[in-house]
Amino acid sequence: MSLDFAINGKVRDLADLKATLRRLWFELYPRSGKSLVLDTSGFEHVMVGEFKSAGSVNGMHSWLSFYEKEQNGTLNYYGHTCSVHSNTVCAAFEWDGRIKRKASLFLRTSPAYDIAIYSLCFILYPGGMCPIVVDGTAMVIRTYSKDGHIATAFVVE
Structure with missing residues (x-):
């Protein structure tokens, strides 16, 4: 199975894609800049949410x-x-x-969809803006x- 149509050769094959997804979403890394404690993962931050401090929430984009x-x-x-797109909030x-003052979420999507679209955007535009079209609506992740x-990965308002 060739994956070149979707990710422009950034992942070699299905085994590489599987390893990449495991690393991106489930390997632990230190959230805090100076900490060496492996205390979070992309999955926890984006899909579940986590406590940033005693008073605030980090992530939770599901x-x-x-x-x-x-x-x-x-x-x-x-x-x-905000409600810029009909399928986000x-x-x-x-x-x-x-407290979380603003979290952007896709609406009515499966976790598999969220992980797929966020993964694709991260692989193509790591640490950047990813233009997409969903149901005919242009948006940015x-x-x-x-x-x-x-x-983190989220829909930009």
């Missing part, structure tokens, strides 16, 4: 994680802060007493890199 936390009573949705919320891992 509507499914957002929904689950709201349903179990650990997340209080404050409202949307920017939300403000409190999660276990910590922003990725950040930390030591070769996905530090």
Whole structure:
């Protein structure tokens, strides 16, 4: 199976893609700039969310994680802060007493879709802006890199 059509030779074959995805999403790395503690992963940050400090939330760009936390009573949705695209939302919320002023989320997508589109954008534009078209709507995904891992990925408002 050739992957060149999608990722312009940045991944050699299916085995390389699998190894790349494992590294990007699941290998631990230190979130803090000076720390050596391997305390986070791209998956945790983007798909689950994490506590940045005693008072704030970092990441959480998955509507499914957002929904689950709201349903179990650990997340209080404050409202949307922007709605540029019909299939995305920017939300403000409190999660276990910590505040996130704005998190952008795709709506009604599967975790597999989110990981696929964020991975593709990170591989093609690591730590940059990735232009995409979803359901005929042009938008941009922003990725950040930390030591070769996905530090974050989200839809730009």
